[in-house]
Amino acid sequence: MKHYPVMLPEVLDALDIRAGETYVDGTFGNGGYSEAFLRGGDCHVVGLDRDPNVAPRAAALSAQYAGRFRLIETPFSKLDSVGLPPVEAVVLDIGVSSMQLDEGERGFSFMRDGPLDMRMSQNGPSAADAVRLLSQVELEQIFRVYGEEARARHAAKMIIEAREVSPITTTAQLADILEKALGRRGKTHPATKVFQALRIYINDELGELCQALVAAEHQLAPQGRLIIVTFHSLEDKIVKAFFRERAGEVEGGSRYAPVVERTGPEASFALPKRSVTKPSKAEVAENARSRSAKMRVAIRTAAPAWPESARRALRVPSLSDLEARL
Known part of the structure; x- marks a missing residue:
């Protein structure tokens, strides 16, 4: 493209x-x-x-x-x-x-099947690690905050149920689970917000x-x-x-x-x-x-005299918590 x-x-x-x-x-x-x-x-x-x-x-x-x-x-x-x-x-x-979206092997997009990766630096936990190790509550928080997904709880629940049957390792698998869980409403694919949320989380x-x-x-x-x-x-x-x-x-x-x-x-x-x-x-x-x-x-304008941090508190699980579980 x-x-x-x-x-x-x-x-x-x-x-x-x-x-x-x-x-x-x-x-x-x-x-x-x-x-x-x-x-x-x-x-x-x-x-x-x-x-x-x-x-x-x-x-x-x-x-x-x-x-x-x-x-x-x-x-x-x-x-x-x-x-x-x-x-x-x-x-x-x-x-x-x-470039990242268009490369299926990077796992950023549900439009192209590939490993469920999403890492920009290609280091650290992947999206597959997140859906494998995080709890239903943690996944729900990520989907709700980072994806602004209204049906975050149901999406997280269906992922937990699916991973108990078999590992979720590809973008196509996750997209299929989400499509069945959330259904189609309009032109936007039901996996859009969840994929966005996972990408934002995995790359902090x-x-x-x-x-x-x-x-x-x-x-x-x-x-x-x-x-x-x-x-x-x-x-x-x-x-x-x-x-x-x-x-x-x-x-x-x-x-x-x-x-x-x-x-x-x-x-x-x-x-x-x-x-x-x-x-x-x-x-x-x-x-x-x-x-x-x-x-x-x-x-x-002037030299900074402000606190070093600009981070705003967000109620989501820490990426370091996921890293500790690997």
Whole structure:
């Protein structure tokens, strides 16, 4: 399937490429953003990715743009601990890439049969481990919180019953169980939200995002831009809350309630636009995966004087608990 860098025109507009500046593409994937940045001006780009399978694509870009591009194999949550100087922009496209979804052997999608894996880094517990070892209550919590699945309890119950008969090791097996358990309602496959929830859990995507926000806050140069594209409501809520807190805002800001000034550390970000930017109708028509995308932008101001953590408490089992059971 063709690779689409989601909301590329909007990202480029927010980035405002300038010669000599250094940009971090924190979710390199298939290199769509990085290549567009390099083409857009005489800038330098550092790609980050925890997926070792992106190495050939990164090597090709490095050869094509000698001295202007390099890849560092690391989670984007560690972007401030890989020895980079202050950078002028950090761009994060949160979630799974088209490349990962389209490779059946990676186990991200119910549309292609393959091992029930879902690991971006290919280390640690897999989705198959989760459905094998977690309790019904734990699975229900994951499906309800990370997938916002209304029938999470029934989905978890049917998985527990199925695994007592035989191990669930492939995407097709799990998708079939969920289709029988939840039934078809409309165009969306009944496995969609559960697969999303397992992927988010196995890769600790929300925890990684929280850490990445703080890392970017420390890595950006003055007036540096932090550009984040999300695809899930929980991701967007985390980004929205972080940006507004760091911009010195609390509750309010609607026509019924004014923005309340925060007392505490000096604001470390300014928000050029408080609302989200969404993809154009033309993009959604061409690439259905972009339909849930939202982009938020913040501009770096003062040095951070905030707590190191941006993590929000979520009532879900810890990934480390699953690791301990392997």
